[in-house]
Amino acid sequence: MAKNKFETTSNGVPIRHKPLGMRIWNNRGFYLMFLPVFIFVLIINYWPMLGIRYSFYDYTVKKMEWVGLKHFQDMFSGKNSSDFWRSFFNTLELSIMKLLITTAASVIVSVFINEMGNLLAKKTLQTVIYLPHFLSWAVTAAIFTLFLSASSTGFVNETLKSWGVLERSIDFLHLPTWWRPIFYLINIWKETGWGTVIFLATLSGINPELYEAADIDGATRMQKIWYVTVPALANTVIIVLILNLAKVLNMFESVFVLYNTRVYDVSDVISTYIYRKTFMAAVPNYGFTTAVGLFKSIVGAFLVLVCNWASKKIRGRGII
Amino acid sequence: MKKKVLALLLASAMVASLAACGGTSTDNGGSTDSGNSGSTTTTSTDGGNTTTAEPYVLDELYVIVDGTLTATVDSGQDAFIEQWEQLVGEKIGHPIKLTIEQPEHSGYQATVSQILSTRQQSDADYPDAMIMSASMFREYQTTGILWDMANAYDNADFHANVRFQNNEFNKDSQGRMYGIAPTRGNGCVTYVKQTWLDAVGMKLDDIKTFDDYYKMLKAFAENDPDGNGKGGTYGAIAAGYANIGEAPYINYLPEFWQGAYPAILQRDGVWVDGFQEQATIDALTRLHQAYVDGVIDPDTEEAGTKQAREKFWNADQSVASGTFAYWAGTWYNNITNNMIKQGIMAEGDQQKDLVMLPPIKEIQDTWGGLIDREAPVWVITDDGDGDDSREQAIFDALIETMLDGDKVETLWVYGAEDVHWSVKAEDFETVTGDDKKVTEYHYEDGQFHLKQSPNDPNSIWSKNHLDPILVIVPLTNGYDDPNPVVQAGNDFFNKYAIAAPVSPASETLTEIQSELTDAKKVAINAAVTGEKTPEEAVAEYVAAWGDTVQGILDELNAQ
Numbered sequence: 001m002a003k004n005k006f007e008t009t010s011n012g013v014p015i016r017h018k019p020l021g022m023r024i025w026n027n028r029g030f031y032l033m034f035l036p037v038f039i040f041v042l043i044i045n046y047w048p049m050l051g052i053r054y055s056f057y058d059y060t061v062k063k064m065e066w067v068g069l070k071h072f073q074d075m076f077s078g079k080n081s082s083d084f085w086r087s088f089f090n091t092l093e094l095s096i097m098k099l100l101i102t103t104a105a106s107v108i109v110s111v112f113i114n115e116m117g118n119l120l121a122k123k124t125l126q127t128v129i130y131l132p133h134f135l136s137w138a139v140t141a142a143i144f145t146l147f148l149s150a151s152s153t154g155f156v157n158e159t160l161k162s163w164g165v166l167e168r169s170i171d172f173l174h175l176p177t178w179w180r181p182i183f184y185l186i187n188i189w190k191e192t193g194w195g196t197v198i199f200l201a202t203l204s205g206i207n208p209e210l211y212e213a214a215d216i217d218g219a220t221r222m223q224k225i226w227y228v229t230v231p232a233l234a235n236t237v238i239i240v241l242i243l244n245l246a247k248v249l250n251m252f253e254s255v256f257v258l259y260n261t262r263v264y265d266v267s268d269v270i271s272t273y274i275y276r277k278t279f280m281a282a283v284p285n286y287g288f289t290t291a292v293g294l295f296k297s298i299v300g301a302f303l304v305l306v307c308n309w310a311s312k313k314i315r316g317r318g319i320i
Numbered sequence: 321m322k323k324k325v326l327a328l329l330l331a332s333a334m335v336a337s338l339a340a341c342g343g344t345s346t347d348n349g350g351s352t353d354s355g356n357s358g359s360t361t362t363t364s365t366d367g368g369n370t371t372t373a374e375p376y377v378l379d380e381l382y383v384i385v386d387g388t389l390t391a392t393v394d395s396g397q398d399a400f401i402e403q404w405e406q407l408v409g410e411k412i413g414h415p416i417k418l419t420i421e422q423p424e425h426s427g428y429q430a431t432v433s434q435i436l437s438t439r440q441q442s443d444a445d446y447p448d449a450m451i452m453s454a455s456m457f458r459e460y461q462t463t464g465i466l467w468d469m470a471n472a473y474d475n476a477d478f479h480a481n482v483r484f485q486n487n488e489f490n491k492d493s494q495g496r497m498y499g500i501a502p503t504r505g506n507g508c509v510t511y512v513k514q515t516w517l518d519a520v521g522m523k524l525d526d527i528k529t530f531d532d533y534y535k536m537l538k539a540f541a542e543n544d545p546d547g548n549g550k551g552g553t554y555g556a557i558a559a560g561y562a563n564i565g566e567a568p569y570i571n572y573l574p575e576f577w578q579g580a581y582p583a584i585l586q587r588d589g590v591w592v593d594g595f596q597e598q599a600t601i602d603a604l605t606r607l608h609q610a611y612v613d614g615v616i617d618p619d620t621e622e623a624g625t626k627q628a629r630e631k632f633w634n635a636d637q638s639v640a641s642g643t644f645a646y647w648a649g650t651w652y653n654n655i656t657n658n659m660i661k662q663g664i665m666a667e668g669d670q671q672k673d674l675v676m677l678p679p680i681k682e683i684q685d686t687w688g689g690l691i692d693r694e695a696p697v698w699v700i701t702d703d704g705d706g707d708d709s710r711e712q713a714i715f716d717a718l719i720e721t722m723l724d725g726d727k728v729e730t731l732w733v734y735g736a737e738d739v740h741w742s743v744k745a746e747d748f749e750t751v752t753g754d755d756k757k758v759t760e761y762h763y764e765d766g767q768f769h770l771k772q773s774p775n776d777p778n779s780i781w782s783k784n785h786l787d788p789i790l791v792i793v794p795l796t797n798g799y800d801d802p803n804p805v806v807q808a809g810n811d812f813f814n815k816y817a818i819a820a821p822v823s824p825a826s827e828t829l830t831e832i833q834s835e836l837t838d839a840k841k842v843a844i845n846a847a848v849t850g851e852k853t854p855e856e857a858v859a860e861y862v863a864a865w866g867d868t869v870q871g872i873l874d875e876l877n878a879q
Contacts, residue, residue, distance in 0.1 A: 010570040061436040062463040150618035152552035152639045153631075171618060171849065260622055261841045262851070279430035282459035286437060 051147035055291035060283055079144075084292065086265065087273035094180070094255065094269060095248035098187050103240060104197030105188045111229055113196065114203045115221070129193030141257035144186055148172040179263040187254065195240075202236040203229065238314055246307040246319065249300045270296050327724045362802045378717055381418045384432060384450040386695065387425030389785045391735045396774040397422075399736035400784070402707040407728050408721050416717055421445070426624070429456050436465060441703050448701060448714045453825055455567045459833055461492070461825040467702035467711040469719075470497035476715075478723040481793045486695060489822050493879050498799050499697030502722055502732070503790035505820065507692045508571040509648045509813055511632075511655060512536075515640040517675075518546035526820040529681045530606070533575045540642035554641040555615035557632060559625040561607050561848045564841050568691045568820040572602075572645050574679070576610065579686025582840055584829070584872065585821035591876040593869050595840055596862055599686075604847040604854035611848050617641055622843055629655070643677070649688075649789055650782055652676070652809030657779070664776035667757065670805045676774075676812045689816040694823060695790075698722075722786075723793040730799055733791060734770065735784040741799070750778045768799045782806075794848030805834040829872045839865055 007015045017023070024031055058067045077085045109129065116122040130138070147155050150169040155170035174176045206228065214224045252271035259267035270292065278289040308318040327714050386604040391400040391557060401418050409415040423431035432450060439446045460466055470491060473479065484504040491497045512524060520539035527533050537555025539545070546876055554733050558572035562582055572576035580603040581594035594600060617623075619631065625646075632644040633655060646655065656670035665673045721728040734741045739866055745765040750772065760778075763769045770781045788794075788801060789810040829836075837863055848856035 059437070060463075061433065061460075061465055145622075152554070152617075153619070158552075168619065171621075174621060174845070174849065175851075260845075261838055262621075262845045262849070264838075264842070276834070276838070279427075279433075280838075281428060282433060282456055283463060283830050284433055284437075284834075285831075 001184075026030070051290060052294050054287050056295045057287045059286040059290070062283075069285065071285075071288045074288065075291055075295065080288070082271060083268070087268045087270045090267065091249055091251055091269040091271075094183065095251050095266070096245075097180075097246065098184060099241065099244050101184050102187055102191045102195055103244075104123060105192040107233060107237060109192055109198040109201055110199035110203060110233075111225055113200060114229065115225070124194070128194070129196070131193070132190045133194035135190070137253040137257050140186065140190055144182075145173060145259070148182065150174075173258060174260060174262045176263050176266045179259070179266050183254070183258060183267070186258070198240060199233060199236060202233055206232045235315070239311070242307050242310050242314070243319060245310075246300070246304040248303065249296050321446065327689070345543060352804070372778065376713050377414060378412075378416055378710070378713035379414070379707070380419070380444075381714065381717055382419045382421070382445060382448050383718070384421045384423070384435065384447045384694075386428040386451050386453075388451065389420070389422060390782075391740065391784050392422060392775075394775045396736055396739040399739040403736045404728065404731055407731065408717055411721055411728065412717055419445075429453075432456075439771070441701075445699070449718050450699055450701070452499060452699055453566055453696050454501075454505075454564075457490075457697050457699065458823040458825045459830040460507040460699070461498050462827045462830055464612055464704075465701055466498040468496045468498055468709070469500060469700060469711070469715055470495055472712055472715040472719075473497055473500055476720055476723075476794045478720060478725070481723075481725055483794060484792045485788075487792070489819070490697060492825060499699040500719055501695035501697045502719070502792060503695050503786055504792065505693035505695035506647055506649065506787065506790055507568075507690050507813055507817060507820075508574065508645045509652070509809065510575065510643055510645040511652070512643050512675050512677050513545075514673050514675050518541055519545040519547060524675050524677065527677060527680065530575060530578070532679055533677075534606075534610070534615070537610065537643065538613060541613070541615040545642055546637040546640070548638050550638060552638045554617040555610070556620075556627050556643045556645075556874070557623065558618040558620050558645060559619055559623050559628045559640040560841075561844050562840075564837055564844065567823050568693050571691055571693065573607070573616075574645060574683055574690070576606045578682040579771045581821060582844070584824045584869070584876070587752070590648045591824060591873050593873060595843075596858060596869075597691050601854045601858055604844065604857065607844075608850055608854065612850065621849070629658070633658045633664065635664065637664055648813030649806050649810040650787060653782065653805040656805055667759070670797070673810055676809070678752060679816050687818055689818040690813060691820045692813075692817040702709070723791070725793050725796040727797075729791070729793065729795055730797060732784055733786045733788050733795060734799065734801070735781065738766055738769070739774060740781045740784065741768065743768050746771075748772055748777075750780065770801055824872070824876050826872050826875050828868070828875060834870070836865060 009015060018026070054064075055071055056066060056068055058065050058070075074080050086244060105176055113122055113125060130177065135143075146153060148157070150157055150171040152158060156172070158168065160166040161169065170178065172182050210228045211224055211233075224298070249270060251269050252275070255267055255269050256272050257273065259272065272288045274292050274296075277292070278284050278286065304319070311317065311319045389397075391397050397420060401420060404414060404418050408418075421435075429734075432452075435447065473487065486504050487497070487501055490499055490501060512527075516526070517524060517536070520536075520543045522536055522539060527536055533781070540553055540555040542551070544550070544553070556573065560572065562569050562577065563572045564582065567583065569582055570580065578599070580597065580599035582600050582603075583594055584591055585594050607616070611618070619627065623631070628644065629646065631640055634640045644655070652674070653670075656665060656674050659665035659674065660667055660670075679687075698719060700711050700718075703710055706805065722732050723729055730737075730741075739743065743761075743766055745763055745767075747760070747762050748771070749760045751758050761769070773779045773781045782803075783801070789806070843852075843857040843861045846852040847854040852860070
């Protein structure tokens with residue numbers, strides 16, 4: 001059904017808007033207050049976007065010339081395509097796996113903490129598992145590199161050798177078969193505690209009467225977890241997953257500090273690929289790396305829209 | 321729905337308009353200069369009319385340096401700049417303001433690349449001159465942003481006093497010279513802990529061949545040289561199985577690499593890819609065996625020079641290595657000083673407890689000695705206006721004075737007077753080691769001496785940017801650091817030094833250098849750790865890069 005030309009009140013009286021200029025003038029105080037924010041957003045958020053034009057240029061220290069879609073062709077099917085696609089799929093795989101694993105770990109730990117009766121032990125455990133989140137990735141990488149080193153300074157290898165479990169040291173961070181499991185483990189160690197914050201908040205909001213009812217029905221502890229706690233967490237878990245899904249392409253620091261040339265095949269992500277092509281080359285072509293960055297942004301924007309749609313479906317409101 | 325479509329259209333229109341309106345072109349070879357005017361009168365021909373340019377007066381000099389300028393902001397750089405401005409101002413006849421930008425050393429190349437790409441010639445902070453490593457220099461040589469200083473070098477006042485002719489290698493096949501090395505290159509020496517040799521019952525004089533060398537490494541790894549009754553020690557550690565990012569690549573493990581050279585080099589006048597040669601496969605086989613035998617510290621794969629050094633002189637020798645190939649001269653002194661600080665060497669025993677291994681037979685038979693690397697160079701940016709007066713003025717103010725053999729050169733060699741060195745009478749002391757050992761220093765008036773480091777009063781300043789032993793024009797004022805350890809290190813290296821292969825300069829190579837370096841690093845690490853055989857690793861490299869490298873070789877051989 002076509003809408004009326006004029007909006008009407010509930011009893012059918014047409015609403016006649018004043019002209020835009022007059023409305024702005026009438027609300028000039030608000031517009032004046034908004035102006036600094038508007039200028040700030042333009043300068044800080046939109047002005048740098050001018051840089052996207054470089055993706056259509058060959059931009060090096062010696063020249064800047066228009067090349068059209070050359071960099072995109074190169075990226076998708078040219079000489080750089082294998083490295084590009086490798087980094088793209090690595091990004092998706094590492095991010096999504098990391099998201100699922102750390103979320104699952106956070107849920108399990110949250111339930112475990114929720115079940116703890118001793119308040120002191122509960123608070124102590126919470127504090128201890130929060131702490132790694134506050135370490136920078138550089139420090140985390142330094143700790144684990146030393147910890148997992150294949151040299152005689154490596155605690156894990158030396159311990160396993162002294163127990164007779166290993167005959168030779170395993171170079172955990174340099175072997176493609178080991179790198180990803182270690183990467184996920186480090187992420188679990190670092191982020192699980194922080195991830196429990198939101199789940200613990202949800203758990204604290206569960207109606208105690210549900211547990212009392214379960215007790216009356218003769219439910220065991222595991223049954224209460226399974227039939228009361230987990231369903232109560234499900235909605236939050238889905239929301240956390242959706243909100244984080246929009247950020248899956250933003251993976252740099254955690255990989256950058258832990259990867260090396262021998263594990264590029266399983267670890268190189270889009271951001272590290274862009275970094276190497278931009279900063280490790282003596283005379284980089286900023287045009288190409290800007291094109292890769294632009295593609296990443298477009299995919300990222302698409303994911304945000306998908307998550308927004310999913311969020312609307314599940315919880316009735318979007319994320320943007 | 322309409323709103324969404326409208327929003328999408330508006331967003332697209334905004335991005336498109338931003339892209340369009342931001343399209344001001346960047347002319348990196350622009351004709352504007354940094355606003356200075358000249359000290360050199362030149363003439364230029366314009367459409368048949370000869371015009372005489374105004375004298376160019378250089379009143380500001382903006383330089384970018386790496387960590388080799390040890391007079392950093394924390395270590396008396398203000399005094400260095402102040403004294404440079406005063407001395408050069410007197411020499412040139414007008415004041416020049418010197419600005420030094422010193423990016424972090426390990427990220428220097430990336431920072432310079434960003435600076436040159438994002439700043440304009442007309443910007444006040446566009447560099448007039450920069451330091452570049454030899455390999456970095458070769459990559460920039462073909463970009464057109466560096467000034468050809470061949471004439472300036474040939475006509476320089478210091479030219480007659482040059483004692484090392486290494487700058488001749490910096491000229492290309494057409495005689496153009498885009499950078500000048502104020503020093504000779506220096507090279508690496510394999511240092512061996514004498515106490516470990518004694519512990520395993522070996523003598524340095526017996527190490528003549530690779531087999532002897534390897535036996536020594538095995539003994540260090542297996543025969544408990546630190547005497548703690550446990551394993552954990554290694555024969556050698558280095559910053560990478562090959563120092564693949566910087567020529568001459570093989571200097572950190574020369575005994576393993578021997579005659580191999582994992583890069584493009586000239587053999588008998590023809591450019592070839594050394595990485596594809598059998599010698600490289602043989603070197604990787606030796607390194608792999610060392611990895612399997614546990615004689616080489618696995619941390620070598622990812623270690624930087626700092627980590628490798630610190631593991632070598634670690635106070636806990638139970639995880640250290642017995643040999644370490646590193647820079648000669650000043651670094652011989654630095655390493656022994658750190659060993660003293662860590663309490664693993666007694667003061668006065670430096671040359672006795674850390675000995676230098678002469679090149680083994682396989683190195684002598686292939687290279688003929690220890691490789692003296694291509695030295696880092698100073699380059700001057702070309703403003704592209706076809707008039708050399710600005711560039712010549714920079715050369716006169718910076719390079720001519722840097723090599724004057726007198727006061728300004730002393731600044732670059734030792735640092736600022738009365739901050740880094742002095743000729744005034746003074747007494748001071750330094751405290752080192754766990755036992756707080758005090759060393760007293762006493763100097764008479766007129767006696768040249770280095771002072772305490774500005775940022776560490778417990779160590780003595782060693783040098784500034786130029787090594788006095790390596791600088792191409794010797795100091796004529798007699799100022800000399802009489803450090804016997806440095807001298808012994810330099811004498812040892814000089815006895816065996818041979819010039820490094822000249823690095824190639826090719827436009828295509830410049831474009832793919834970082835990827836090529838990565839590919840080689842992957843191949844080397846895979847071969848050494850046994851992930852692939854050396855033959856497979858090199859074959860994979862050839863399959864991926866063989867054609868491209870052949871194109872570069874053809875390009876080079878056609879020059």
